[in-house]
Amino acid sequence: DIVMTQSPDSLAVSLGERATINCHSSQSVLYKSNNKNYLAWYQQKPGQPPKLLIYWASTRESGVPDRFSGSGSGTDFTLTISSLQAEDVAVYYCQQYYGTPLTFGGGTKVEIK
């Protein structure tokens, strides 16, 4: 199984500041035949199901604010919130779909400083 490791476990950021979340996969999730990274990011608020933010490592889902961006390739990925808003307080998960079983990172809790 591909193990997904997120860091940090939690972070506190001031409103309007940048938040950066890292995700590392135990093997590359870059499919060389199409040069796509099989990685997605989700946001989960308390008592709610996860919400898709990004797929193919950097493609924003329709309706997701452009302050959310994804980057990285191979085994190391980053989710960046460029200017943290109060409504961004949540737990964020990365997920690989390179192979089954699909696996998720352990989550990163984002709070307001």
Add this chain to the structure above:
Amino acid sequence: QVQLVQSGAEVKKPGASVKVSCKASGYTFTTYCVHWVRQAPGQGLEWMGIINPSGGSTTYAQRFQGRVTMTRDTSTSSVYMELSSLRSEDTAVYYCGRDGVRGPTWIDSWGQGTLVTVSS
């Protein structure tokens, strides 16, 4: 709009089985695979498997093999997840979710979740 509506909370005794339903609407049911993901209290997300509603084919996570069965009913646009031989560690919120493409990839729409509590 795409909507996945799950059945209500369940309380089961150890050793019993539970069957959770997920009714889809707002899209062509047989076009997209459906995942099942669970989340234990205060924990992260765990993928259980996927079903293709078109032909009913399934792929299960190895750790659930032999205990989980995913089925579908195209007449009602519903998918079902049955988990048997329940133990306390199976206490979790169970989510269904629609695959983003042809599967298995990302999950672009999620059900509201079904809390399954296993307790004697």
